[in-house]
Every structure is written in structure tokens, then in C-alpha cells.
Amino acid sequence: MTYSLRGRLFIGLALLIVSTGLGAGLVGFRWAFDEAIETQDTILHQIGAIALNTRLPSDAPINAGVDAEARVFVEELGDRPSGSTDARSLWTLKDGLHIVSRDNQPWRILLRTRPDGSRFVIGQTTAIRDEIARDSAFHTILPFLALAPCLMLVIAIVVWQSLRPMIKLAGQLDARRSDDLGKLSLEGTPLELHPFIASINRLLERIHAMMEQQRRFVADAAHELRTPITAISLQAENLSQTELPPDSRDRLTALKSGARRTAHLLEQLLALARSDMDRMPEAPVTSLDRCAKEVVADFIATASDRGVDLGFEIIEPAAVKGEAAMLTSVIQNLLDNALRHTRQGGRVDIGVYREGAKVILQIDDTGPGIPPCDLERVFEPFVRGSRPTEEGTGLGLSIVKRIVERLNGSVTLENVPKSGLRATVSFPLVEQGS
Structure with missing residues (x-):
């Protein structure tokens, strides 16, 4: 079973932040709610202190609002029980804060008595008080709710950046040649990866x-x-x-x-x-066209005996970095392979030319080609394909591929329609005298 370490870290940290945030949010909401309720009680006391020295006119409406937003109401009770049943029932209460039912809904009231014996009541419906408290508490935790997505984004960035050295290390390993077994450097890597x-x-x-x-x-x-x-x-x-x-x-x-x-x-x-031996630290600059001419001269007799027309289609001066023996081995194996599979009366054409910053060695033959399923496998040691010849060893193309890759080049095989097989080798171009 596979899993993503990055995903696990992100999910784990995200769950930790969300759960902690929810707990802190609930506590903060409750605390802010209680503080808002206490603040409203303080407002009732402050209004009561003002009304204690200010008697409202006797003909003032029973629910004359003094604060439109807080919806605080002040009612004069007079100096003896009178008025509605609810008003008379308030005379049975002592001065202070109470919760009573008026107009079939709960109220929070402050009852006070003036020095002259008159009484008054200041009140709010508990529904209004709870609404105001909830709004206040919500505005208190709103910044945290807005911060949570930002924290999630920061966590994702931190997790990605923390695991980036592992991805970079994997990329370095993938970019290595198959024969590069040098040690990985610890420089610039986190201690956890050492x-x-x-x-x-x-x-x-x-x-x-x-x-x-x-x-x-x-x-x-x-x-x-x-x-x-x-x-x-x-x-x-x-x-x-x-x-x-x-x-x-x-x-x-x-x-x-x-x-x-x-x-x-x-x-x-x-x-x-x-x-397969270790590469020399500094390979010499070698003329690829000269190596090709020498190898072709050695194969002329063999090609003549087999009735194959061997020659250059194009040849240009081109220098590459590599030992002459290694380049000669590449050309010999490719020519040997082409001549072995070309029937009598066929052709083997060689090209050495520049193409941008590359030097191309191209060998075309008029043989039967290679089955598509074998085009990649034939580069493996001792693999001779599905149409082997008696003389082949299955090592020639493997040697070519290893030498070419050691010289930072590439080699490909492709079947040319109505022609035969084309082997293309590409080397980095080296300017003469460099």
C-alpha cells in the first residue's frame, strides 16, 4: 500500500489546526458572549444611574425606547402599584437585576427606587440581548475564521518546501547515467536526509x-x-x-x-x-570524420566480398570529445552490423555531418530492418533480436550504446520505409582548438 508523506503531513497538521481552532473558537465565542451580556447589564446600570435623578413624564409610553440599537426601554412605575398587571407585579420585586416575563416573552430588567419613593424599571428582551451578544462574539472570532485558510495555505507551502530536497535528490538520481555510481553529496541537504x-x-x-x-x-x-x-x-x-x-x-x-x-x-x-571502465577525467578531442574514413577503408574488402556497395553519402569535418579507439569501436560495430544484415547487391551509406551543436554519425543499410518490438531490446547484452544471424554475438550494439552514453551522446535505431535500418549517433560538437 502506497501513501504520500506530503499528504499525511498536510492532513495531520490541517486536522490539528482545525481541531485546535474549533476548540479555541468555541471557548472564545462563549467568552465573548458572556462578556457581551455583562456589558449590556452594565449599560442597564448606567442608564439606571441617569434615570435615578431624572423622572420621566407620567404620560410617557410604557416602552419608550432610549437606545434604538440596543433596544433598551425605561418605564416609570410611580410611587405606588398601578397600571397593568405586569407593572403592578414588579412592585413585589426588590431593586436590582431580574428576569421577568412581560408581553409573553422573557425580559432582563433593572428595578430601582428613587429617594422620593418612586420606582422605575429599565429592561431589554433577552432575545435582543442574545442577538447582540452573538453578533459581538461572532465579530470577535471572525478574524480567526478568516486566518484559518491562510494558515492552511502556509502549512501546504511549508510542507512542500520541507520535502523539496527529497524530490530534488530523486531528480538527481534519475538524471544520472546508468554507470554513474559516484557518491551523493551531503552539501545543501537537510540533516534529516543525511x-x-x-x-x-x-x-x-x-x-x-x-x-x-x-x-x-x-x-x-x-x-x-x-x-x-x-x-x-x-x-x-x-x-x-x-x-x-x-x-x-x-x-x-x-x-x-x-x-x-x-x-x-x-x-x-x-x-x-x-x-565499462571508469571514464578518463579529460577525454581528448578526436576527429570523427577521420575515424570514419579509417574504419570504412578497413571494411571495403569485406563489403566487396559480400557484394555490398559501401561508401559515404556525406562527410564533413567534425570533432568530438572521446578516445579515438572508442569512436572507432562505435563505427566498427555499427558497420559490421549493417554489412552482416545487408544482402548481396545492397547498399550501406555513411554520413558524418554537423547539425546545430551536435555531430551526427548516420549509417543506413538496405537490410530487412529490425522488428519494432526489438528496437530497444537489441541494445541489451546478448540480445540478438527475433531475426538473429549466425555470426552475431549480441554484444555489438550494447558496446555502442555504452560508449556513446559515456561520451554524453545518444544512439537510436529506426526502420526507414522501403529502405532498411538507420542508425543515428549524436555527439556534442567540439570546435577545433577548444
Whole structure:
């Protein structure tokens, strides 16, 4: 089961803030409500202190409002019980604050007696008082309610920024070449990631040691096998000089062919091991067009024997950074692959040219091409595709890809309609003299 650490942090912090905010809001609302009620009681006392020395006219209406917003009402009761039943019932109460029922609704009243014996009452309906208190309490917590979304946004930004180093680290790992097993730097990374980075570095060290051991084994095995294979080839050549029956001659031919394939395989294994070695710190600048001319000159005889027209379609002066031996190996393997799959009477055209800031090596053949399902797989070691030839080892294209990537280039294969296969290698352009 997968989950998002960023999502968990955001949800957890958001729930904490929301729950804390709700609790604080309820407490704040209740506190502000009670304060508003007390303030209104204070207003009744203040109005009572004023009315204590000011007698209202006897003909004033019973609910003459003195504050339109607070809806506070003052009523003169006179110096003896009179008037309505509600007014007479107030004479039974002592001076002070009371809650009574008047006009079939609850009222909060302040009853006072003047020095001359007259009494008066100041009151508000509890509904009005509660409405005023609720409005006051709501305005008290309104800033917090408006702040909550801002806090959520800040939390999201903080969580995203806090986890950004992990995303950056993952991007650095993804951008690395497959053969780059150098240690990850701790510089500029948060302390919490240091144990994780240290673990990755230890894993990279173990992988590097394992790959080095594998490379040495392949190189040593191939090197040790070259001597007996060379001896077998020499003995087969010597044996071919003697008179042999036709049946033995056929077996000798098969032996020589097998020895050649084995020797070619060993050479490819050695080339693969060399291509996996650590890159030189500063590669020299090499003329790619010169390497291509030399390789084509070596393959002219082979192409002629197979009846294949081999030549340059375009060739321009172009320099790239890389060892001449590595570039030669790339061209040799691509040409060998093209000639092996091109039928008699076909063509293999080579192009070396500039394209913007790139140098392009292009090799077209008129062979059958590669099935689309194999276009990517053929770059894997020992994968020969669904139409293998007897002479192939399945290592040539793998060697090409590793060398090209080591030189910061790229290689692609594509089937050209009604033509054959096109191999395109791209290298960064280096200006002569740089």
C-alpha cells in the first residue's frame, strides 16, 4: 500500500489546526458572549444611574425606547402599584437585576427606587440581548475564521518546501547515467536526509564493487580464453594445408568458422569490459570524420566480398570529445552490423555531418530492418533480436550504446520505409582548438 508523506503531513497538521481552532473558537465565542451580556447589564446600570435623578413624564409610553440599537426601554412605575398587571407585579420585586416575563416573552430588567419613593424599571428582551451578544462574539472570532485558510495555505507551502530536497535528490538520481555510481553529496541537504543519503552511498559502493568484480571476471576470462582459441585457429589453418577427405574438410571448415565466431565473441567481451571502465577525467578531442574514413577503408574488402556497395553519402569535418579507439569501436560495430544484415547487391551509406551543436554519425543499410518490438531490446547484452544471424554475438550494439552514453551522446535505431535500418549517433560538437 502506497501513501504520500506530503499528504499525511498536510492532513495531520490541517486536522490539528482545525481541531485546535474549533476548540479555541468555541471557548472564545462563549467568552465573548458572556462578556457581551455583562456589558449590556452594565449599560442597564448606567442608564439606571441617569434615570435615578431624572423622572420621566407620567404620560410617557410604557416602552419608550432610549437606545434604538440596543433596544433598551425605561418605564416609570410611580410611587405606588398601578397600571397593568405586569407593572403592578414588579412592585413585589426588590431593586436590582431580574428576569421577568412581560408581553409573553422573557425580559432582563433593572428595578430601582428613587429617594422620593418612586420606582422605575429599565429592561431589554433577552432575545435582543442574545442577538447582540452573538453578533459581538461572532465579530470577535471572525478574524480567526478568516486566518484559518491562510494558515492552511502556509502549512501546504511549508510542507512542500520541507520535502523539496527529497524530490530534488530523486531528480538527481534519475538524471544520472546508468554507470554513474559516484557518491551523493551531503552539501545543501537537510540533516534529516543525511542517514538516508549515507545508506544510498553505501549501496552504491557495494554495487560498484560488485560491477568491478564482474568486469574483471569478464575481462580476465576473455583474455585467458584468447590464447587457446588462437592456438585452435592456428592448428586449424595448418591442418587446412594438408590433404583431407571431403568429409573431414567439411568438419575442418566448421571448426574454423566456430573458432572465428568464438574469437570475435572474446574480442567483443573485451571491448564490453573496456567500455565499462571508469571514464578518463579529460577525454581528448578526436576527429570523427577521420575515424570514419579509417574504419570504412578497413571494411571495403569485406563489403566487396559480400557484394555490398559501401561508401559515404556525406562527410564533413567534425570533432568530438572521446578516445579515438572508442569512436572507432562505435563505427566498427555499427558497420559490421549493417554489412552482416545487408544482402548481396545492397547498399550501406555513411554520413558524418554537423547539425546545430551536435555531430551526427548516420549509417543506413538496405537490410530487412529490425522488428519494432526489438528496437530497444537489441541494445541489451546478448540480445540478438527475433531475426538473429549466425555470426552475431549480441554484444555489438550494447558496446555502442555504452560508449556513446559515456561520451554524453545518444544512439537510436529506426526502420526507414522501403529502405532498411538507420542508425543515428549524436555527439556534442567540439570546435577545433577548444
